[in-house]
Amino acid sequence: MELVTILESIIREEGFILLDSTVSPGYAKLVVDTEDGITLDEITRLTRTVKDAGEINELFPEGIRLEVTSPGIDYPMTKLFQYKRNIGRAVRVLHELDNCPSPFEGQISAVENTTVTIENKKSRYSFDLVQIEKCQLVIR
Incomplete structure (x- = not known):
């Protein structure tokens, strides 16, 4: 093995x-x-x-x-449970969506099935996990 x-x-x-x-x-x-x-x-x-x-x-x-x-605070999120645990926190996400700037910064507002919703004062986008290349917490 x-x-x-x-x-x-x-x-x-x-x-x-x-x-x-x-x-x-x-x-x-x-x-x-x-x-x-x-x-x-x-x-x-x-x-x-x-x-x-x-x-x-x-x-x-x-x-x-x-x-x-442990993954540490700057470790990229790769699993759904990590996104759920960080609802309400600021993140920077690199992604494959055509209609959204990359990287996009905002707060995780929802996690449902394999979809993560991130929003800021100007916009709100929903990403399927496979569309996210890298997502990390933003420490301010």
Whole structure:
């Protein structure tokens, strides 16, 4: 079984969501989250669980350098739950809509099914997740 597949399985079993991973020989960096946000204690617990997993020890009997982190405030949103969690917050979105300036800045006003609505004082646009190339919180 491939390392990323094993890691995804462990992370899912522990109730977390894998947002991104970087893997090289003897090293793995995992960006994880939950729908409610992840705490430092949860990251610590997940790190121990991954390091202690039998499948990981079989693949890396000498050990693996493991970095488990939260997405951070400037990390691009990629999952629907991240948009829902940030309703009312200011974002900058790069997108593929023809009738809307890109990047577009505004507040997330609604999230329904796979559609995210972002509006500012002048306009309101709805984006399907597949139309969003990158969306990040705007920190003021």
